[in-house]
Amino acid sequence: PQRILLVENSRTFTTMLKEAIEQRLELPVSVATSLAEAGRLLDEEQGWFLVLTGLVLADGDRDKVVEYFLSRGLRTVVVSGVYDEDLRKRVLQQQIIDYVLKNTPGSIDYLVWLVQRLERNRRIAALVVDDSMSARMYAASLLRMYGHDVYEAADGSEGLKAIEAHPAIRLAVVDQEMPGMEGVEFTRRLRTLRSRDKVAVIGISGNTDPSLIPRFLKNGANDFLRKPFSREEFFCRVSQNVDQLELIGTLQ
Template sequence: MHVLPLRPPSAALPQRILLVENSRSYTRMVAEAIEQKLGLPVTVAASLAEAHDALESHDDWFLALTGLVLADGNRDAVVDFFLDRGLPTVVVSGVYDEDLRRRVLRRQIIDFVLKNAPGSLDYLLWLVQRLERNRRVSALVVDDSSSARAYAAALLELYGYTVVEAADGDAALAALEADSTIRLAVVDQEMPGMQGIELARRMRSVRTRDRLAVIGVSGNEDPGLVAHFLKNGANDFLRKPFSREEFFCRVSQNIDQLELIGSLQDLATRDFLTGLPNRRHFLEQSERMLAKLLSEGEAITVAMLDIDHFKHINDTWGHDAGDQALRAIAAAVAGHARPQDLVARFGGEEFCMLVPGLARDEAHAYFEGLRHRIDTLQIMVNEEEVRVTVSIGITMATPQDSLSRLLCEADRCLYLAKAAGRDRVQPSWTPAASAA
């Protein structure tokens, strides 16, 4: 199995786009659309000389969009200019010429876009966004033929994916298990040992359809092969030989579908304001988590957290300030939580946490640390600092406990914390008894 190096974190990825075109009106329209809708910086050049100067002035280039009619270069010179520099390039042409399109696409050009066609700007925006997002996705190519595997891998690399290659089904399953960033698998049918259909079925037992897209590939003319692949977990099928454009369209369509499913899941499970899991997600996940932890004899703490005097914040500084406070506290809660902790915005100004593995004194110290972290937040509203505090009620599970009882007990402790003056952690046990 050959594994290419992982890409750098998304924050470090180059973002700048070079737009080379001699039509000022077109460059203005495209640059504004990309910057406003995608948030990516665009530099405009009207010639190869200007493009050269632009490339020399920055080193964070992500993509070039170029026309072929420039004052200082013919079509081949324009293509050579960008390919020689290893910059991913999309050609945008004002004239439809099928021979030219085919000739350009025989080079390592990502796509050929006709700029005056209906919907071309929307397609160009989608293409730029798709290429930008691809850099955070790994793709797995499985084929016992080294040449076929290398061809598919080269196409995926051209479109920005990090590529993992496997020569057989066992290596593919091992790669899938080792790399959680793999969102796409291109699987050949005719392989020794485990054939593609069986591999697709076994892949599906490891990764669900909302986490992995599987595309079956075969040169076999058997008309039933497509249905066999789809029934055994594949999302799509390509028959060899396929064109580069068909490959790109099928791959992109499947990745788009994964992202759409992810967006819908986020809408259902995440709080839109803070980005934390919502009440529904917390209840569903914590029911399963609680049962598992109790069966293993693990210590479990459940906490309810409420912002003190939140109505006063809204009444004094406005609801925008209240939203800022909610986001700041959500970030503090998420930053304080460990990977094994479950957190959520429970509703309004209330948050909930399920924290495993801490004894009583450790749990008390853990939530005191969170209370202090929030107490030191500096939230600026119209150049004025707004300080916030929270009250926290905590309880620990017993072997026969239910989630409902734990939440009620944590809520009762929260009420006691409020009644005792706020800005405090109130456990359901006596701290002195904990220390004894």
């Protein structure tokens, strides 16, 4: 089992969250109340999968806390007790997975779901099809941050070959504006190879044409994102579509 590090100075919150994760997900959780203690745990144990950290620690300010865990290559979720929009925006500019308010109703349930989603993502491959290298690399980097194995394709033909070659691909993020084969046509052809309950397709585009979304959906897409999209929206859409795939598999 992959280990989870919970760094927080609120004993009540850490007790509740640790028990919820260990009981519901059967994943081991270690607790630290300072950066120094967190560092000792990270050095003593192997197999760390995720860090859930607060921002108010005795030996680290807000920026130092996040920077410390990211510098060690750890997936990091920030759990804050105070809503501050400027702080939230500044923290989300760094490569963290999510920013969660711990004192809201349902925060424990959300964090348990988040941990479960990230743990399960390691067994779900994703495909990004986009002729723009920068856009493709950006989407792929986000999916890798969320734990997915990611394949990349620069056009529709290359994307279809990847679908046929890699049965583990369960999610495809597809741009509309591509030479040779647009995203809608790629989605239509993909559906001849994989049904909706096997691969979820999210279309993306900066085009404001109001007919584009229904065209994507009618040709087999599960969802659509308008460029530019925020990291939080991207994560929510991806996670909800993968959740639905798993739910369909369970029902079947």
